[in-house]
Structure formats: C-alpha cells, structure tokens
Amino acid sequence: MWQLIKNVLIYTPExxxxxxxxxxGSRIAAIGKGLTLPAYAEGEVIEGHGNKLVPGFIDAHVHICGGGGEAGPASRTPEIQLSQIIRAGTTTLVGLLGTDAISRSVSELLVKARALEEEGLTTYIYSGAYQVPTQTLFPSLREDLVLIDKVIGAGEIAISDHRSGQPQLAELEHLTAEARVGGMLGGKAGIVHLHLGEGKRGLEPIWQILSQTEIPITQFVPTHINRTDALLGQGVEFLKAGGHIDLTAGCDDFPQELQVPAVLGMLYKRELLSHQVTVSSDGNGSMPIYNDAGVLVGMGVGSVDVLWRDVREGILNYGLPIEAGLRVITSNVATVLRLARKGMIKIGYDADLVLLDEELHINAVWAKGKLMLKDSQPIVFGTFEHKENATT
Known part of the structure; x- marks a missing residue:
C-alpha cells in the first residue's frame, strides 16, 4: 500500500x-514537493491542507498491564487498550511494572507488549519493578537484556519513596552494572529507569554511586523529577552534569510551576531543554494520594492522553517552540533509549506519524504506515475492544 500525504508542514521535529x-508499506519512502504516485502503484492520496505532520509520539512510561493495588485488590487498574493509546498520538511505548510485582509479572508485561505490537504499535518493556533485588524473566537482568528483544532496560526501580524496597547502595550499584553490561552485550540502551518519590534523599543515592564507581551518569533516567521543588532543583543539577531527566505529564494536582508545561517553558528559557530531557505520561498507572502521615486518602488512574495535552499547553501558553516541544516526546526519547528508525520524520524511518490541525489537536495517526486514527477517531481497535466504548 502506497500513501501520499500532500501539502503538509512537516516537523522532523525540525x-x-x-x-x-x-x-x-511501513516506511517513509520520500519527502519533497510535487510528489505523485507512480502509475503502477496501488495507493491513496491524502490532502493535508497545510496542517502539521509530526513524528509519532514515544511514551517511555506506560503501565500497559495496569498498575495500582496500593489500596487492596480492587484498586488494581485494568490493562490498557489499543484505542486509548492511538487517541493519544502514541505509536511507540515502553511498558513497565510499578509497586505490584506480586499479582503482576514481567512475563505478563512481555505478553501484553507483544499483543499491542500485533495490534499495530511498536512496544518495548523494562524488566523489573519497584523492588531491589527486582523481578526478571531469566535469573539475571543481564540475561533479560541479551536474550529478550523487547527488554531495553531496568525499571521502574523505586528510590526515595516509602513504597520502595529501600535498596542498599550496593544493590543499586549491582543492578546498574547488570543493566550496563547487559545493554552492551544486547545492543540496547540498558538504562535504569528510576522512580523518584518525595523522600528526603532524592537523587543522593545516584550521586553516591556516580562518585564511587565507574558507571556513567547516562546509565540512569530518573522520572517524576517534577514531583517537588527540591527534586526538580536536583534534576536541573543532574541535567547540567550530563544526565537525563524525565518529567511526568498529567500532574494536575501539582503546583502550576511543577506541571510539565511550566517546567518545559522554564527549561527552554534557561537554555537547558537539551536532548537529555524527556516527558512521559505514567499512563494507566494508579495515582495514589497520601497524606502527611503516609496514609492513602485517594486513588485515580493515569491517562496516556496527558502526554500531548501537556506538551501542547507548553507550546500554546509557555513560549515553547513546536519543535522543542516535539523533541521531548519523539527524537529525544529515541536517542536516550536507542530506538532505531523512531522519533523522526526521515526517509527510511518507520512511518509513525501524527497529523495536527490548526489548533494542534490530533487529527490522524499512522503507526508503521497503517492509518489508525482518522478525523480524531480511532479506526483500528484492539482484539477485545467494543467499538462503541472505545470512542467515548
């Protein structure tokens, strides 16, 4: 199948x-003015009307098997469905576990990732969960990285949080070394995706590891770095030192200055919005609310929709150029995670594309060349989805 998209403003993200x-097929074959379909090709011409065509979004933190459980069995969130992801403009995602590695497992995570891939997306997973020593498929994280194609790192490993396994420094060092060597042997990023809580230690355990080992700072990707003022300040210093930071979208209960739109605007104005900054949704995970005594007082479910929603607001209201906003959910993520043929509009790359209208709303989505969403509505659904429910 050939598809020709005419008259669009392309952001590569440039x-x-x-x-x-x-x-x-599944690839971008040509970019240029005045392109036509050859006479022998079976295809379709799609008029872009001067709208913006951007790379498909990459969400590196999605609880595809569900999350939660902090309030008991009934608080476990359900598995995510294909149409939820497509509506968000996400064409590539990384699945992970969280607090619950008892009723959830890495094997369940892997199977769900393969299911979403069969349904049209590109998927990867992190091996592990909050606790250290962490859950893996093979006896070691190194084996998972070398032998399982979809495993690209370890995560979500919790530190500075009352729900973590309170890992000793030596345990974190060993885990990171396994991720690094496994990544080298498997040709993967081998990053350690760290969940940061509100604990007073913040990033201090990571600084200690960096000061007393040979592990490079780029081996870590701390997320939820916009959780508190203090943690964001530490994250900026981590960024300046050459590290990666990941911001979490959808934190509507945070002070405005800690929400993604404002943080992206701040980093851009300070000339700190480099390729080392990414944004993820924490989609489909539980959103527990604790009081000062650590008692659970509320629970919600995260949405993958907030990824573009927050970046879009940064563009519209915080002086963020479109290309700068796009990078944090496309090319930056692909670079940090070493994802081949992803994150850019470029000849030979996968045709993962999002068409945005004049107001930067998502109008159409292609995943590996297949049109998945048209006129802002999903046209492809998961195996067990009911169409009437998926579009509401």
Missing part, C-alpha cells in the same frame, strides 16, 4: 516548508 510525504 520545521520543513510545506511539502509532501510518501509512505510505502
């Missing part, structure tokens, strides 16, 4: 004047 884009 802006390109109005032009055309040709999809052949």
């Amino acid at each position: 802006p390109v004047p109005e032009t055309d884009l040709l999809i052949v």
